[in-house]
Amino acid sequence: MxxxxxxxxxxxxxxxxxxxxxxxxxxxxxxxxxxxxxxxxxxxxxxxxxxxxxxQDKYDLLEKIVDEMLLQFQAAFQLPPEFEAHHFVKDIETPPDSFIRQFEQVAEHSQFYKVMLGPNGLPGFSLRMETIIRDSLNHRSMIAQPIDSQVKIPREIIVRYVASAHLGIIIYWLEKDMSYTPKYMATQLMRLHGFGSTHFFQR
Missing domain, CATH: 1.10.10.60 (Homeodomain-like)
Structure with a gap:
């Protein structure tokens, strides 16, 4: 075909x-x-x-919209398959492309995200979104430090904490009508991750 x-x-x-x-x-x-x-x-x-x-009906419509948007969000945040630990950005002032892409994707579909994460949104949507973030951050943490014994705080606690804060920053940005650029927000998020995670891993 x-x-x-x-x-x-x-x-x-x-x-x-x-x-x-x-x-x-x-x-x-x-x-x-x-x-x-x-x-x-x-x-x-x-x-x-x-x-x-x-x-088929309005439920089918909503399901298809949500599934498509979350797939796009997930794709925007993914690391390339060949990504390795030495590729991690050491400078917290330089956000990775995936962080910028994520904010760009949210900006492109801002009305959708504002509604879904707002009071009239779909119950459970924020959890699905946070799960995508959590899975990606867990993958990144395994690349950065694959040995659990070298992690000062249990990995699951770190990832849950950071993922929650990560989603919170996205929601804040939407609430402020995206008054900052995607790159600016990605940089602030990188700073927050950097300040919060530098003490989690033993060197």
Whole structure:
């Protein structure tokens, strides 16, 4: 199958964006439970048949949006497969590309993240997001210091603490309407990680 044959028709892609944007804006206004398919189709200015051509119901729509966004968030934060300990940035003033990409991804989909992490968001979303951060940080900690006996504080405690703070900084940034650039936020996050973790590992 050629690459051209699997590309999504631009008109379909536009329709999917309209549907998804409609759901997010409606959730922001009144919460998911109060949103109906009729609300979504009315906001997106499409008919119900078009909606059901792509989604089974509003739950299917929400699940697909969340899964796609979290996959993108995870991909933005991943280290390259060949990454090794000597690649770690030693200068806390120079954030790794993955930290910057993460903030860029959140900025690109800021309305989604503001809603999902806000009072009308999806219950459990923040935990799923934090789990992605936690898994990545645990992987990084294993590269930095693979020997548990050389870690002054149990690794799980360190990773849980840092992941919680990491997500908290993202939420703060969104609450402040992203008044700082992704690179600036990545630098501050790198400083916080550096100040908090330099004493965790024996040298």
């Amino acid at each position: 050629s690459k051209k044959s699997i590309q999504i028709d631009p008109r379909i892609k536009r329709t999917l964006h309209l549907i998804r944007d409609a759901l997010i804006s409606l959730m922001d206004e009144k919460g998911f439970d109060q949103v109906s398919v009729q609300d979504i189709t009315g906001r997106a200015e499409i008919n119900r048949a078009t909606f059901y051509r792509h989604y």
